[in-house]
Amino acid sequence: MDFKLKTNPIPNPNDYGKKAQIVDLGNGSSVVYVPKFLAYDVSWEFFSYLDNHIPWTRPTIHVFGRSCMQPRDTCYVASAGLPDLIYSGYQPRAYSWDEFPPLKDILDAVHKILPGSMFNSLLLNRYKGGSDYIGWHSDDEKLYGSTPEIASVSLGEIRSGEKPPLKRFKKSRQDDQHRFALKHGSLLVMKGNIQRDWLHSVPKRAKAETTRINLTFRRVMQD
Ligand SMILES: O=C(O)CCC(=O)C(=O)O
Numbered sequence: 001m002d003f004k005l006k007t008n009p010i011p012n013p014n015d016y017g018k019k020a021q022i023v024d025l026g027n028g029s030s031v032v033y034v035p036k037f038l039a040y041d042v043s044w045e046f047f048s049y050l051d052n053h054i055p056w057t058r059p060t061i062h063v064f065g066r067s068c069m070q071p072r073d074t075c076y077v078a079s080a081g082l083p084d085l086i087y088s089g090y091q092p093r094a095y096s097w098d099e100f101p102p103l104k105d106i107l108d109a110v111h112k113i114l115p116g117s118m119f120n121s122l123l124l125n126r127y128k129g130g131s132d133y134i135g136w137h138s139d140d141e142k143l144y145g146s147t148p149e150i151a152s153v154s155l156g157e158i159r160s161g162e163k164p165p166l167k168r169f170k171k172s173r174q175d176d177q178h179r180f181a182l183k184h185g186s187l188l189v190m191k192g193n194i195q196r197d198w199l200h201s202v203p204k205r206a207k208a209e210t211t212r213i214n215l216t217f218r219r220v221m222q223d
């Protein structure tokens with residue numbers, strides 16, 4: 001008897017509709033990068049809408065037993081009725097998609113390029129220059145399940161710091177690190193075991209002077 005997998009585990013970059021780069025990180029982790037996901041001008045329109053209309057906050061978070069101000073602005077959008085998101089001792093208020101119609105347009109574009117995806121929440125980050133950052137972490141909160149797919153759209157300044165922004169958990173040899181320069185209008189998708197086995201970050205970068213906005217679309221599991 002012959003068996004054939006229902007889906008091809010190694011997707012063809014053309015399946016993503018636009019020129020995509022697929023990086024297999026081993027052990028069931030991979031990254032898909034689509035540099036020209038959104039058109040350049042449209043991306044700037046989204047950027048200025050989000051920069052001006054999102055109710056950005058810079059909350060106090062709690063890490064390693066200390067309180068500190070989160071080193072970037074943030075906002076959380078989620079469908080009604082989902083379990084609350086809590087990270088670093090902070091529970092962001094969940095805004096509704098209806099309050100920010102352009103976010104629904106970006107969500108539609110993400111759903112279209114990733115058939116079968118059903119994102120229901122979005123964490124937005126705004127880095128107002130090179131000293132704003134996000135430290136090494138993984139998005140391994142239980143509410144996303146064990147192998148979440150997370151789709152990340154970047155707008156504005158490219159932040160490709162000196163340090164690679166993805167490293168394997170325990171080992172951190174140079175060849176176990178990967179760096180992506182996330183372009184204006186690009187999409188990066190983290191897949192499979194990546195939140196279990198890898199860390200990612202956007203390091204400080206002295207040379208970055210302008211603002212970068214990042215949107216991470218996630219699916220909160222419902223019981
Ligand atoms: O800004 C980015 O590219 C990453 C954001 C991120 O990792 C997060 O919000 O969990």
Ligand SMILES: [Fe+2]
Nearest residue numbers: 137138139200
């Ligand atoms: Fe993250």
